[in-house]
Amino acid sequence: MVASIATYWNEPRGVSRIRLCPSPGSKAKSMRTSLPKTPPFGPPGSMPSRPVAETAAAGPRRRAGKRDGPATYAVTPQVRVASDEGTAGDSEVLAARIRLLEGLVGRAEIADCTQFALQWLGEVLGVTQSICLVRHEAEPCLIVVGASGMPGSAVASYTVSLEEWGNPLVTAFTNRKALFFPAGPHSADDRRRRPATPFEDGVFHVVPLGVPGLSDNPIGLLLVGGTAPLAEEFHWFTAIFSRKLDQVHYRKMRIAEVQGRAESDRLNLIIDSVADPIVVTDAVGATSLMNKPAERLFAIPAQASAIEQRWVQANDAHFSSFIADMLVSSDRRRVGEIGLSDPKTGEPMPVEAIAGKMLSEHGELTAVVTILHDRREAIEKARLYEQLKQASDELERKVQAATADIAQQNELLRRQAIELEQASALKSQFLANMSHELRTPLNAMLGYTSMLLQGVAGGVEPPVKRRLGRIESNGRHLLTIINEILDISRIEAGRMPLQLSTFSVPDLVSEVKAELEPIIMRSKLVVTLDLPKDLTPISSDRQKVKQILLNLLSNALKFTHDGCVTIAAGHNSKERTVTLSVTDTGIGIAHADQHKIFEDFRQLDNSPTRAYGGTGLGLSICRRLAQMLDGRISVESQVGKGSTFTLALPTKGRK
Amino acid sequence: MSRNSDRPRVLLVDDYPDAREMYTEYLEFSGFDVVEAGNGMEALQRAVDSTPDIILMDLSLPVMDGWEATRRLKADKCTAAIPVVALTGHALADISEGAKRAGCDAFVTKPCLPEDLVREIRRILDSPQSSSTKKVPRSGKYARRS
Numbered sequence: 030m031v032a033s034i035a036t037y038w039n040e041p042r043g044v045s046r047i048r049l050c051p052s053p054g055s056k057a058k059s060m061r062t063s064l065p066k067t068p069p070f071g072p073p074g075s076m077p078s079r080p081v082a083e084t085a086a087a088g089p090r091r092r093a094g095k096r097d098g099p100a101t102y103a104v105t106p107q108v109r110v111a112s113d114e115g116t117a118g119d120s121e122v123l124a125a126r127i128r129l130l131e132g133l134v135g136r137a138e139i140a141d142c143t144q145f146a147l148q149w150l151g152e153v154l155g156v157t158q159s160i161c162l163v164r165h166e167a168e169p170c171l172i173v174v175g176a177s178g179m180p181g182s183a184v185a186s187y188t189v190s191l192e193e194w195g196n197p198l199v200t201a202f203t204n205r206k207a208l209f210f211p212a213g214p215h216s217a218d219d220r221r222r223r224p225a226t227p228f229e230d231g232v233f234h235v236v237p238l239g240v241p242g243l244s245d246n247p248i249g250l251l252l253v254g255g256t257a258p259l260a261e262e263f264h265w266f267t268a269i270f271s272r273k274l275d276q277v278h279y280r281k282m283r284i285a286e287v288q289g290r291a292e293s294d295r296l297n298l299i300i301d302s303v304a305d306p307i308v309v310t311d312a313v314g315a316t317s318l319m320n321k322p323a324e325r326l327f328a329i330p331a332q333a334s335a336i337e338q339r340w341v342q343a344n345d346a347h348f349s350s351f352i353a354d355m356l357v358s359s360d361r362r363r364v365g366e367i368g369l370s371d372p373k374t375g376e377p378m379p380v381e382a383i384a385g386k387m388l389s390e391h392g393e394l395t396a397v398v399t400i401l402h403d404r405r406e407a408i409e410k411a412r413l414y415e416q417l418k419q420a421s422d423e424l425e426r427k428v429q430a431a432t433a434d435i436a437q438q439n440e441l442l443r444r445q446a447i448e449l450e451q452a453s454a455l456k457s458q459f460l461a462n463m464s465h466e467l468r469t470p471l472n473a474m475l476g477y478t479s480m481l482l483q484g485v486a487g488g489v490e491p492p493v494k495r496r497l498g499r500i501e502s503n504g505r506h507l508l509t510i511i512n513e514i515l516d517i518s519r520i521e522a523g524r525m526p527l528q529l530s531t532f533s534v535p536d537l538v539s540e541v542k543a544e545l546e547p548i549i550m551r552s553k554l555v556v557t558l559d560l561p562k563d564l565t566p567i568s569s570d571r572q573k574v575k576q577i578l579l580n581l582l583s584n585a586l587k588f589t590h591d592g593c594v595t596i597a598a599g600h601n602s603k604e605r606t607v608t609l610s611v612t613d614t615g616i617g618i619a620h621a622d623q624h625k626i627f628e629d630f631r632q633l634d635n636s637p638t639r640a641y642g643g644t645g646l647g648l649s650i651c652r653r654l655a656q657m658l659d660g661r662i663s664v665e666s667q668v669g670k671g672s673t674f675t676l677a678l679p680t681k682g683r684k
Numbered sequence: 685m686s687r688n689s690d691r692p693r694v695l696l697v698d699d700y701p702d703a704r705e706m707y708t709e710y711l712e713f714s715g716f717d718v719v720e721a722g723n724g725m726e727a728l729q730r731a732v733d734s735t736p737d738i739i740l741m742d743l744s745l746p747v748m749d750g751w752e753a754t755r756r757l758k759a760d761k762c763t764a765a766i767p768v769v770a771l772t773g774h775a776l777a778d779i780s781e782g783a784k785r786a787g788c789d790a791f792v793t794k795p796c797l798p799e800d801l802v803r804e805i806r807r808i809l810d811s812p813q814s815s816s817t818k819k820v821p822r823s824g825k826y827a828r829r830s
Contacts, residue, residue: 476795
């Protein structure tokens with residue numbers, strides 16, 4: 030087995046002293062004095078036949094020229110690195126060292142540094158063959174980052190797997206031991222122990238690269254060919270080179286670390302920014318990460334009361350139980366509900382848990398990520414939705430009920446309308462019948478009376494004749510009443526249709542006067558007409574206008590005891606109306622009573638012994654007829670002086 | 685039915701006996717020959733039997749009403765030329781319209797004084813339409829009386 034004589038790593042303090050010391054002379058001296066007195070690499074011949082690893086402690090410097098066999102690395106033909114004789118050697122050494130330092134400082138890449146360093150090694154220390162291996166960042170192996178004096182093909186594919194536990198290079202790397210392999214295997218045993226290198230059977234040293242205390246892991250190995258023992262300058266070189274590599278490597282690591290931290294910060298930020306609690310648990314169920322909302326649920330806050338602690342602990346227990354189930358199940362994904370409690374209020378807080386297993390590429394469980402979703406809001410929403418739905422249903426039911434109600438009411442109204450129509454028809458029929466039935470006996474009464482008066486049944490004595498006259502006049506009055514009641518009823522029932530025609534007003538007035546001539550004769554009043562010649566014919570219902578005028582004139586004759594009655598006509602071209610007025614010099618109507626006279630069954634003298642006959646329907650009928658004709662009747666009167674009734678009609682009636 | 689004389693003959697149709705009697709009395713008093721009927725069916729029979737010069741037709745009648753009787757009279761060419769005067773206690777406009785549609789030649793509303801009725805009968809019998817019928821000689825006599 031390779032024997033470890035001493036650790037290489039005792040030395041670097043000296044190196045730092047070299048760097049720090051401004052004086053080349055004192056630096057060299059102090060360095061030398063500081064270096065531990067460890068045995069130098071002996072010449073191959075003086076060493077045991079087995080490969081021996083030696084410490085890199087500086088030994089006595091030897092001139093290459095003084096040695097037999099392979100040249101030592103202490104002094105190159107070009108540069109005497111260290112010399113006891115004179116300062117010239119020291120300054121040369123210092124210059125060489127500064128060159129290395131300057132070269133390394135300006136380089137940031139491992140390959141670049143290595144190439145420069147190995148070149149320096151060749152130029153200054155005469156190391157013609159060298160290979161630098163460093164630990165691969167990801168793979169468990171050492172790879173070549175630089176070589177000097179070696180066939181490219183041999184170096185290009187050369188790696189050392191760190192998983193080959195029997196490989197002495199692996200031991201040298203992990204244990205940070207320097208090794209020396211003399212030339213050629215001398216036995217099968219040697220062959221077995223000797224690692225495969227581009228040096229093959231040649232002589233080579235193995236020097237670990239790394240800075241103890243600075244980096245935890247060794248960086249790599251430096252393989253140098255040749256039997257020459259490694260001198261002080263070489264150890265200084267490895268120390269410097271190691272530091273440089275470590276620095277570069279460390280920086281890479283740090284950058285990666287910073288990047289990694291940024292990545293994980295970002296991840297944390299994302300996880301924390303999610304409002305839902307997220308918990309990451311490892312393969313055994315231990316929590317490895319949780320975001321703030323999850324902490325609120327599962328972490329006991331400072332100054333939590335006993336009850337709050339219990340709530341949180343209960344949450345934790347529920348969650349652990351869920352995760353435990355998840356871990357033992359084969360499901361990769363699981364969705365379940367966990368009955369947690371609000372850690373502040375303790376009120377039930379049902380959460381939906383969605384858990385997913387994170388598997389390595391080999392299918393091993395590495396973590397379980399669980400996202401919890403507070404279902405209270407959803408439940409509340411569902412509840413509100415249910416309420417809304419109920420309210421909506423209720424509303425719909427009400428609307429339907431109301432609609433049904435309205436439909437029922439409509440049906441009721443429709444039936445009522447039909448009933449009303451039927452009632453109206455019945456009323457009309459009743460009126461018609463009533464009229465007929467009243468007229469039939471009246472017809473006989475009036476007829477016989479008339480016949481008796483005419484002497485059809487023989488001569489009648491004057492006193493009897495006078496009494497028969499009373500019967501006749503009362504019969505006629507009764508007939509008038511019947512007719513007027515019939516008229517009112519027909520108007521109210523809308524069964525008095527208009528029959529429009531164009532007619533001359535003066536003709537109508539003359540006709541009316543002629544019709545009432547017997548009464549005029551009896552009344553001994555003077556009836557005068559005041560009709561303008563240019564009165565244009567009007568379009569209206571002639572029969573109804575005549576009826577109104579007859580009524581007005583009858584009234585005037587009835588209520589005037591002496592004086593005169595004037596029928597006047599005129600027209601208002603602006604309002605397109607024709608006016609017909611009947612003026613008398615009769616008893617007149619008090620102003621307060623003037624509006625009453627147009628009411629139904631209204632006579633100013635309502636006493637049983639009233640002086641004037643009539644139904645009290647005349648003016649009411651006149652008013653209604655005038656309305657039907659789009660006209661109106663007005664009155665001007667003074668008690669004791671007389672009255673003027675005026676009918677105003679549009680010159681053109683409806684339709 | 686045999687004719688009493690050359691007096692114009694009136695067929696008086698009315699279901700109300702008092703009215704019938706009254707008008708009959710007055711019409712006869714006024715120089716008419718009167719034939720009576722109490723309903724529409726009877727009226728049709730009398731119209732054929734007695735060949736009246738004019739028919740006074742009440743409208744509201746039992747068995748057959750005046751409208752229907754008038755329609756049948758006007759539909760029968762033997763009686764179509766006889767003027768029919770609707771004589772009714774109905775005062776509504778649509779009643780008179782209905783009577784006109786049924787074929788009535790005139791319309792008189794009851795109560796109607798006997799003398800007014802006679803005046804109306806004479807007016808109709810004197811009209812040119814009536815004079816063109818076979819009743820001309822009688823109407824001539826009637827004219828003489830008036």
